[in-house]
Amino acid sequence: MQRIGVFICWCGSNIAATVDVKKVAETIKSEPGVVYSENYQYMCSENGQQLIKQAIKEHNLTGIVVGSCSPRMHEATFRKTAEAAGLNPYMVEIANIREHCSWIHKDMDEATEKAIVLVRTAIAKVKLNAPLQAGESPVVKRALVIGGGIAGIQAALDIADAGFEVDIVEKNATIGGRMAQLDKTFPTLDCSACILTPKMVDCAQHEKIDILSYSEVEEVKGFVGNFNVKIRRKARYVDETKCTGCKICMEKCPSKKGLNTFNMGLNNRPAIHIPFAQAIPNVAVIDPEQCIKLKTGKCGICQKFCGAGAIDYEQKDTFVEREYGAIVVATGFKPIALDNFNEYGYAENKDVITSLELERLMNAAGPTDGVLLRPSDGKHPKVITFIQCVGSRDTSGCGKPYCSKICCMYTAKHAMLIREKYPDTEVHVFYIDVRTPGKNYDEFYRRAVEQYGVDYIKGMVGKVYNENGKLMVQGSNLIDNEQITIESDLVVLATAIEPEPSIRKVATLLTASIDTNNFLTESHAKLRPVESPTAGVYLAGVCQGPKDIPETVSQASACAAKVIGLLAKDKLKTNPCVAVPDEMMCNGCSQCANVCAYGAITYVDKEFRLGGGKTEIRRVASVNPAVCQGCGACTVTCPSGTMDLKGFSSKQIMSEVEAICKK
Amino acid sequence: MKDVELKMLERAKQLLESGEVARVIGWKKGEFYFDPAPASFETVEELGDFVYNGFCGANLSKYLIQASKKEGKTAIFLKPCDSYSFNQLVKEHRIVRENIHVIAIECQGKLDIEKIKAQGISAVTEVEEEGESVTVSSLYGETKLNKAEILLGKCASCKGKTHQVKDEEIILHEMPAPINNRFDEVAKLEAMTEDERFAFWREQLQKCIRCNACRNVCPACSCVKCVFDNPASGIEAKANDDKFEEQLFHIIRAFHVAGRCTDCGECSRVCPQNIPLHLLNRKFIKDIDGLYGEFQAGETDNGKTPLTSYTESDVEPNNALGGEAK
């Protein structure tokens, strides 16, 4: 006979304000099997846990139910509590009377009644719980970082410095990501390349880091500690081991009209190219869409001139398969397309540009060698108007509902740099709000206004149109309650950012959950912000939400710390809630193996006694508990009910159903 | 038909005498002409009772679950529709294929004694089939009947003359073409209102006496231990306590065989209460065909079933009503 103890938590007023916790504890006392029922202000506190431990010992409890917050919050806590008191940790069930009850109901009677049912349901389940032992699985001591921007670079360096091997998979021909495209960085105005390229070089030279550039993740199998990843190494038509990065091919290539994506398409590049001077690896790549040889079979000039003999037009995509213990996702972002924002005239006017394009126009390695010249006629713009929140904070469906977070700061940076370099330029900024939380951030913005005389206009632009070669920016000035039109030479749009579109595929491969804006979901918004709900998968940078460089780097290092913590272990405790077959009933029909996503089920021929001295050999299912992830797909496929799931057995769920339904 | 029977008997004798097989599974004479029963023959002497006539509707494949595990080879006579069940059982590793010798036999459609009796004929002594018509001899004389009217329910929706598996065949005459009408009755029910359907099934299922004949005869319902006999399943029930459990039993049974049921029709054939149980299984088959593409269980002896496979663009359950998608 089970001896159940019930512990009802007030969670301060979070539960107690809408659920009569004393009444719940009192009512539950008369439940069959319950020998102890108590309520307390904070069960998760030291004192609360002490109360549980004492009750377990004094009343010889065989199972406990804690009526508290979601099991996703404190199930682990209370399992440890039980274990400390000598009770098997799996003899604990949580009744979620906070998230699923007190927080969503207002009527006290109604909420109390529901709480009682929820606790009864948990009691019904715990009575059928059985002590479980966690198994073990080995940890592969190597990490995969998907994405070679600053987030991926930082995470890889930190993990590698701790002595673990790391592979960076980058879909582009070089690592560096968006940060490599930036000119200066706020709030200290360091040159972006000056602080990024040393880190890129560190990656290349680190003996523990392997950079797989121009590569994409194709397939992910396995689970935390034991991921098996198939990586596609796209054909770059240049032998990475031979290319010396001399760039003679770039000079000789006759097909020079490809859009230079690194410069946001503001100038052209040859079909064979190295994306930028500091690229890592410093190896050329051929754009097959642009290369005359690859398209027509004629040309081959680069091959002729390549002293290293690195050009290989026959190269094909290849695949490598590697094992990893942990995966960091750092896939980054892109500015949104502006198709839905005709009012700003981006498509019609060359001199309406995005902020990322401005970065390239201001960069010494950019298309204008760092001299600010406007794209249409190459002249110095005298009046520049910035428009903030282009596509951000937009719930109309045209843009993104969230704040892109970085635009206020980079716009202040741009305005300041322009006023610094070209004091004769007039700079206006249309803003809705200026958001500058962060160390030295507001000071930075105020400097733009106070020291550099940037004209900030509270209001939004309704229309940008071209009149006699001038860009007319019509907007409101809400402070003066006026409508104004500014004749400008250049208009810069602080375009919203969104996750890099390839994230969807990555998320699906990793079964990492994704939100409505395509940002990856973290395990807990506050307490587990760098972990994906999928064990062993960690999130760094904008793939998880908009953030600037300092934040991205912090998050990447946090990821690395989590990864190091994981890889430092030789073995992981595995979830004991796995499928278990009852051989006596198994038909050996193979249906369960057909639905198992992990290949955890195999079949063995086993001899069974039939009575009367006779035996029979039958094919029966066998589950590898280290591989089984405990989803339960097999349990439903099995017609005979041979397969059951520990911790979520059919009988347990049935009795929960009964407890809920009985009025 | 007599010539087929003779040929079968002759072949059975050969196989047993030569020791090629240890036993032959076929039909033996019953008390009357119209009630032959499945039987296993291990000696030539036993074959004295061997029979194959218009009343040999029983599907023999299920007997192989036990027989194929015994010492020596087993020969079995399979009608075209029985061969689907055979394949399904091989697919599920219930039959050791190497231990079986399949003799594909001719079938001209099997007869329903109840339907003959309903025509006012009793004490049937012999039946002579002649194409579309049947001459029934009884103690009281001879009557000519239209064969289509006295076919077994399952034969009225015949799956056709193709055996899905065979090691040899005894086919002496042309066999009938398939009759593609098996979803007609299901569609009729679907066209009713919910209330009408509920009333229909209430009336049918309340006749159920839980004799388990449907379960025992069904080649798909061949679990080592049935969930209804297993206390750990949470749905153990040996008898119908109330109205709900009649439904529960039949719903779960139908779900368990969904994607595996070959529509052999044995459940309805053996039901002593004449409940049209095949209409339950055919609903699943119709929905599977409609929602996930045509699928006939037992057509092959390998591969996945519709319920153990999926596509990324499958219809959403909330929109799947009527099985009309795709």
Add this chain to the structure above:
Amino acid sequence: MTKEERIENIKRISGTDVRKCMKCGKCSGRCPAFKDMDIKPHQFVTMLGKGEIDKLLESKAIWNCLSCMACVERCPRGVAPAAVVEAIRDTVVRMQGKNGIKAEEIPPIVDELIPQQLLVSAYRKYNK
């Protein structure tokens, strides 16, 4: 009708949730009739939110609004300032006991492509 009821009524007719406004001023930034309006498009939304409808009911701007819907089109938050202007205008007309246009005066076939608001508000203005 009390003032509170009137405010609620105007909100209901306009179908606009004024609390969604984030005070960016894009509506006023785009308004072609801005100069002639004594109360600006964005103010219609904020003033309705504050319950200052007496000023709105007396405003001249309701007769200057072209009902071009540019403000509705451009609003990033799905707020419809023009619909608020429209609702105020409706209310004024009704308070005067008038209907801008009589039902029987509407031509039998109205071009489907003309937005209803445009048509109705045009009639109102030219009827004044």
Add this chain to the structure above:
Amino acid sequence: MQEVTTKKKEFTPNIVAFCCNWCSYAGADLAGSSRLSYPANVKIIRVPCSCRVNPTFVLKAFQQGADGVILCGCHPGDCHYVTGNYYTRRRMALLFNFLNYMGIEKERTRVEWVSAAEGQRFSAVMNDFVKTITELGENKRLTDLRVKEGE
């Protein structure tokens, strides 16, 4: 007629919601922490994956007096266990169709995909389902008579 209407108003349905641990249960938690209310007659049973839900659980719920049963899982393609919800989708499509074929109202059964980020959606789905079931009235067709007698 009057009586019938008043009686209908008093009816509060009993609803069992099976939620997968990774998406929908977390979505329900988010609905809670965002204080997005839905009626108290929805009670959630946590399962590791929607594919753990055996048709017998659904039938059992109805047998014991549930008026509606809803399964919630990760969106197809986002299953924590890679493919679990794809099987759920087929099983439940067939089962719910079949129950309807037996005369059970289709609206009593539902499958919804709710991600961990969709607290709003979870609340909306539950409100809608409760509304549907309330309008539909009590489940009589799949109730075990014995449970009633105990009342």
